[in-house]
Amino acid sequence: MNPSIPPSTTEYGGDEVSAIVLDPGYSTTRAGFAGEDTPKSVVPTYYGKYSTDTEKYIFGDDIFVTPRPGLSIHNPIGRDGVVEDWEMAEKLWEYSFKSRLIGAKPQNPLLNGLNEVPEGELPTEMEGVETEEKPLADSPLLMSECGWNPTKAREKTIEIAMESWGTPAFYLAKNGVLAAFAAGKASALVVDVGASNVSVTPVHDGMVLKRGVQHSPLGGDYISSQIRAMFKNNSPQPITITPHYLVASKTPVEAGQPPQATYKTFPPDKAPDASYRTLLEERTLTEFKECVVQVWPGPNKLSSVGPNGVSNEELAKSSPGRPFEFPDGYNQVFGVDRYRVVESLFDAKAAIPDPGSDFAAPTQAQTIPELIKSALNGVDVDIRPHLLANVVVTGASSLLYGFNDRLSQELMQSFPSPRVRISAPGNTAERRFGSWIGGSILASLGAFHQMWISKKEYDEHGANIVEKRCK
């Protein structure tokens, strides 16, 4: 292909206007230019806050690095996926595209230290220099939102985009729709397994069917809490997770033996907040999820008994375990427990009880198969078979080993007659950034450019225009 020849518009409906796509999630915030295949900027949605003499904030991956005294970790987004702290959310989002995508704008010459004004003298007029340069002055912005985002939050979002960032055009798309687009489908049943939420979104002709949207908190964080519960009840001894920053040195030990490590200690006035430790423990748990945790692939529940009288749990026990070494050197082979921690995503009764957890014990209606059932019941019966034939699985937590097999088994059991087909990209990046990729596709389409809400329209109609236009 000759790069000097533009692709013909018939074969590629793209027309790139250097739009920025921002896909804020509970765990990470993805930002990048439309038309690219992965977001250039992926930053954690958590931010660090500490105070020396003034309040200071840390964004991006830096939060993991230094255990500053009094550093506390916060998340501007609530557990249900709706922004709670708008001020910080704005700062964090701004950081996500400012840090990587658009270069630092020239500072106000009054403040850059070159134009020192003698004390007591009024600053000279500097005509022509805008006192505040808007960061997104020349990039349209496409943002994603969850399917159950309330009107107020949507209006606040467009307000930030238009007024603080000065974007010329803005659009707010549902992340379910975008994930369906990323899978190349205009109609699909999107199962998004995120960090804080599992959501099921029926999409028809590129539009969310609101009555079918279902979500439950059984996401990646819930799995972490289940793992913690499992660690508490671990058989040789309860496992405590010691994050890397607390381990000074370690020596290898046999499996199941207590760790032999020297720990770092912080005096109380130098120690970071407990939330910092939780964040770093969460990192270890993420690693644990990637390496050990496995979804029982079916065909039935883990607790049920197979056709030949052998219970599935026995079968799971017979399969070889998976070893995992913790930062402090403790290591153990995890057998059937690695199936148990995620079983409650499909079977609420299998949840490991943990009174100390933030998460209430799940109900059966919160499990993924039930969510899908109720989502389908919320839409017209004529499109249900079509939706079942186009189940799109996205979200980083869906990368759990065996997740798709189990989901497919469960769906085929619940709906034996229509054909169930799950489409989940095998590529890890495509699964993690599904909705961002869909946004990237959408914002670079030539036919989409009539959909933007322009600054002019915003000025005319106010923030409520987002309700009318972004349906």
Added chain:
Amino acid sequence: MAAADVRDMLDLPADGQPRPHKKQKVVEKRPEGVTRELYALLGERAPPIAITENKYKGRPKWMSKMRVRPWRMTPFTNPARTDGLVLRHWQRQQDTAKPPPPDDTAMDVDQKPEGEAPKVAEQEYPFAKYNIKPQLPRRYTDEEYNRHLKSDDWTREETDYLMDLVEEYDLRWVVIADRYDYQPRASENSEADATALVPAKRYRTMEQMKARYYKVAATMLALEHPPSEMSEAEFELHEKMMKYDPERERVRKELAALQLNRTADEVREEGVLLEELKRIVANEQNFITERKELYARLEVPISVGNTTMYQSSQGLSQLLQTLLQADKSKKRRSILGAENAAASPAGQTPTQNAPSGARDSRAETPSGPAPSASTKKAAAAAAAASTAAQQAVKTLTPAEEAKYGVQHHDRLTPGVQFRNDRAQKLTQAKSNIQTQKLAAALTELEVPLRLVMPTERVCKEFEKLIHSVNLLLDARKVAEKVESEIRVLEAAREERLRREREAAQAAKEKDGTQIKVESEEQPSAPTGGSQEDHSKPSDNASTTNPVSDEKQPDDNAAAGDSAEDAPGEEVDPEPEDDTGAEAAAPSTTEDKDKDKDSSSSSSHKRSASVLSTVSDKSAKRQRK
């Protein structure tokens, strides 16, 4: 295969000539940048990997002379938008008709976008054409609504809301039904309502919405064009919308939901049934095709081809040749083998089928000397081989042949047949009467018509017996004939004598009328006798003759036998006369036979006697 073999096959002289020169070795050019030593390492037969020079291939020269057409970040507006939003995208700069003067300065380039912007904007945005809306009916006016569209179920406000929604979502009913959320506006009496309860929110089903919309749309369509003036498409649409039945649609959806929520067992059962159905259909198809084939066979057209080409002898021989060819190609080997085995003992000259023999011998003796080129030699070798083959077959003595049941047949009819049938066939004469006579003779001999144990020898004997019986019957026939002739002649003689006597008397008496009567009566008598001769004697002979053959003690008894048999066998107008005549006949016929053709009768008699003894023996054997 070696070259020598090929040469041999093609009758080419042996390696006399020098081989044609090999193609001059193509010396591949050493690519540039590869040292000679390195290239030599590749050896003579370089692997089929192209050594390509990874060199940047620039644009062709003619291209480099052209002016580079720059891409520019150009602002554009989308005509599908109403607000004139200006976005910017990279666009290849349009070729201006007149190239800018060479002394263009940087300033000029900077100015250019501004100059060109309106020009680009003039150009239609290529994606604007995708901004399409479905055709929706004209909105009703107040008057129209009040006159045609009033409904108890739907308020004007809600209808408006529905129509807005339909327009907004481009008739996507699934989405419309999903988003439908009509809140009746707090009316004048809202105070009263608010005090009572939150007004009951009505849930509209998609069917209700569709019914209302179609009602409105059809009415509007009809208002615009009365149905008589509608175009065909419009009329169809109108009909469709008028006929919409929400109740039926609801029932259909219920059924669809049931279908969707079937249990696995039901699904499996359906699968099984479908499979069964498929099988049945396939079977039926098979049956139909088979029957068709059968019909086609039955209705094969009678050959109407011209047969004149086969009417000449040349054509016939040609046909024979082709048939033989076809036959040979089918099973050449087996036929040839059988022919050889059968033909050579029969004394046929081996030269006749020399070629085939030669072929056979070659096949049988692969280790033998290679056949020389001359056909004569080959024939001789073949003859020798065939004789050798004959010698190899052990000849059996007749005793051995009998022992092993080896038989030689002159002519074999194809197919399986029973020996019994052959014997049976012998008892069937040409005429029915003859057959009956034969059967009678056999019953008299107490030989069963159907042989109980038709061994080879019994059959042979039976054959002989039948043969002699036939001869006997023939002789009898001849005898009868001769006898009747004699009788006729005698009667004629008597008549003549009598006439002479009468003539002598008449000469004496000279009575005219008497002569006339006499002359009329006389011819009738001999004809009647001759008729009897033809029918009777032959019948009686069959019964009487064998009796004499069997050497019964007295002829009288035989005569009695025949007398007893006769009445049962045939119903004659005058049996008494015949038997009387026949009883007398045998003695005379035998005498006459001896006189006339003594040789035949004697042989006949002898054979008959021999036959009888043999048949007795065979009968005894059969009884055993």
